[in-house]
Amino acid sequence: MSLHAEGPAGVCTPHTVNMAAPDLDDFYRRYAPVAYRRARHLLGNEDDARELVHDVFASLLDRPEQFRGKSSLTTFMYSAVTHACLNRLRNQRNRARLLQQGMPEERESPQVRSAEALASLRSLLARMPEDLATVAIYYHGEGLTHDDIARILECSPRHVGNLVARVRHFIERQEAQP
Amino acid sequence: MSTSSDPGPTPACLSALAIDEWNAGETPSAMRAAHAAHIEDCAHCAARLAAATAEAEAFLQDAPTLAALREGLARPTPRGGAPGDHHAATVRRLPRIAAVTTAGLALAAAVMLMVRPRLPEDGTRTKGSARLGVYVKRDGRVKRAANGDVVHPGDTLRFTYTSQAPRHLSVWGDDGQGLTRYHPAPGAEVAQAEPGRDVPLDFGIELDGALGTEVFYGVFCQPRVTADAIRAALERTPPSPPRDCLLDVIRLPKEPAP
Numbered sequence: 195m196s197l198h199a200e201g202p203a204g205v206c207t208p209h210t211v212n213m214a215a216p217d218l219d220d221f222y223r224r225y226a227p228v229a230y231r232r233a234r235h236l237l238g239n240e241d242d243a244r245e246l247v248h249d250v251f252a253s254l255l256d257r258p259e260q261f262r263g264k265s266s267l268t269t270f271m272y273s274a275v276t277h278a279c280l281n282r283l284r285n286q287r288n289r290a291r292l293l294q295q296g297m298p299e300e301r302e303s304p305q306v307r308s309a310e311a312l313a314s315l316r317s318l319l320a321r322m323p324e325d326l327a328t329v330a331i332y333y334h335g336e337g338l339t340h341d342d343i344a345r346i347l348e349c350s351p352r353h354v355g356n357l358v359a360r361v362r363h364f365i366e367r368q369e370a371q372p
Numbered sequence: 373m374s375t376s377s378d379p380g381p382t383p384a385c386l387s388a389l390a391i392d393e394w395n396a397g398e399t400p401s402a403m404r405a406a407h408a409a410h411i412e413d414c415a416h417c418a419a420r421l422a423a424a425t426a427e428a429e430a431f432l433q434d435a436p437t438l439a440a441l442r443e444g445l446a447r448p449t450p451r452g453g454a455p456g457d458h459h460a461a462t463v464r465r466l467p468r469i470a471a472v473t474t475a476g477l478a479l480a481a482a483v484m485l486m487v488r489p490r491l492p493e494d495g496t497r498t499k500g501s502a503r504l505g506v507y508v509k510r511d512g513r514v515k516r517a518a519n520g521d522v523v524h525p526g527d528t529l530r531f532t533y534t535s536q537a538p539r540h541l542s543v544w545g546d547d548g549q550g551l552t553r554y555h556p557a558p559g560a561e562v563a564q565a566e567p568g569r570d571v572p573l574d575f576g577i578e579l580d581g582a583l584g585t586e587v588f589y590g591v592f593c594q595p596r597v598t599a600d601a602i603r604a605a606l607e608r609t610p611p612s613p614p615r616d617c618l619l620d621v622i623r624l625p626k627e628p629a630p
């Protein structure tokens with residue numbers, strides 16, 4: 195199974211590069227710190243982030259075939275963590291609690307997002323269609339460029355531009371509601 | 373690694389993804405030169421790279437393996453603390469020689485390759501098809517050093533490798549206080565070394581004032597040899613290459629400047 199399969203399938207076509215499944219210990223040391231930083235940022239607290247990182251890597255251990263066909267392990271991990279974060283935000287049991295979390299101070303992105311803006315983004319994510327929520331995380335939550343997002347989703351930057359526009363419309367519609 | 377002089381971001385700054393790919397050695401080749409040039413010039417991005425490295429180190433110190441992470445989840449440890457707390461711990465752990473990563477790579481590589489002399493042929497440290505090279509920058513001049521050459525506090529060391537086959541390369545240092553891995557950067561487990569002669573590595577080391585012999589190990593391995601296995605092999609007396617690895621050793625006695 196591909197993690198991209200649950201994204202906007204049919205539009206984003208993963209290109210295939212033969213990459214062997216890496217040794218999981220190596221892989222963990224190389225990519226878990228980034229996964230943790232992103233999960234902490236997106237979920238807003240350290241304990242949930244650790245749990246999520248654990249779950250993502252445990253899943254890779256169970257199903258190493260997920261690596262196959264990935265051209266870059268960093269973008270693959272971005273995709274896996276984003277997908278897991280979205281699932282968590284959409285999970286009713288976690289949702290109420292996570293939505294109340296303040297964001298830790300963001301120092302990574304050049305387009306700094308305030309904690310308040312991210313907290314309200316998080317509440318929107320739970321209501322957005324998945325393909326839009328994914329793009330909203332990268333664009334509004336992390337300040338990635340269209341080209342970055344295109345590489346993660348394996349889409350054209352133009353398609354990302356369309357998705358960003360749809361996210362904007364979604365947010366405007368939500369704000370217009372009484 | 374203070375960020376107090378960080379001038380803040382510009383529109384040309386690297387995205388978070390670009391920073392992470394850079395640290396993982398996965399920057400797409402089309403972007404590599406532009407990113408290297410930007411990092412060289414931008415204190416903000418250099419600080420972000422350093423912060424990402426320090427944060428990765430702190431995370432791995434706390435949860436070095438998936439099993440350790442799982443164990444940590446099972447026990448309710450008070451974790452609190454701002455990310456900055458980890459950073460302070462990392463600064464304390466710094467070895468007495470400070471690694472200067474990435475910035476200045478392109479320039480240093482160009483300067484060093486201009487002065488590239490014949491490779492030393494001392495059979496004591498040449499191990500078949502792979503070896504480490506070291507250049508010393510002193511008083512603005514760069515020269516190649518050989519095993520046993522005397523270095524001084526304040527010298528800056530840059531490294532190259534020569535390998536006839538693709539291998540994973542890690543570079544370690546032992547300053548008498550313990551092993552430090554300089555390459556690949558913390559958070560990255562492996563670094564692929566493509567076949568090449570005197571290929572510059574993306575870090576430099578500025579020697580501090582403590583005297584003694586600085587020992588550097590270049591470990592050229594087949595894939596799947598873990599950093600832990602390499603560390604264990606280097607901690608043996610005498611240090612030996614792990615299975616499926618070639619080891620090259622450079623010893624540089626550090627003496628006071630004349």
Ligand SMILES: [Zn+2]
Nearest residue numbers: 385386414417
């Ligand atoms: Zn910058």
